[in-house]
Amino acid sequence: MVAPESVKSSIEAGLACAHVEVIGDGEHFQALVVSSAFEGKSRVQRHQLVYAALGERMRVEIHALSMRTLTPLEWRSGG
């Protein structure tokens, strides 16, 4: 079982984030990730940045990660 907190730490370690929230049941997770690295990026590129931060964990431990990826501006305006 993977703790949501540990998924959050991995995302923060691999990507400079303004805000991260992760909830989950140990295999399926939902994340809100806010990062200025997303500015000017498509949805696909944003998700790829998060997947890259999680690296091998995405292949081995995490069955599913549902995410919302916002820039700080989008987040402030209610996302």
Next chain:
Amino acid sequence: MDAQQKIREQVTGNPVVLYMKGTPQMPQCGFSALAVQVLQACGVTQIFTVNVLAEPEIREGIKHYANWPTIPQLYVNGEFVGGADIVKEMYQSGELHKLLEGAKQQA
């Protein structure tokens, strides 16, 4: 033919391609089921689906093809569109309808 080549032929040879777990009639994962429902809600009648559970090489290969580690994956006119979250967001914003209208015209 290796997996990458096979995937390239599938996504370029069909306007709407969904890599999923299970089949549209019997999806084996909630995210795959959601992707099928969204496409059907957009009025897409011809979806070329690949059940990755039945094809282990494609299941592994598709993760590298789009640099995307999860299933489902939607391709329209050969372009990777996204996974379940993105497809759902695009459906809600109306972007997916527009994209699929274009795909129907080319089909």
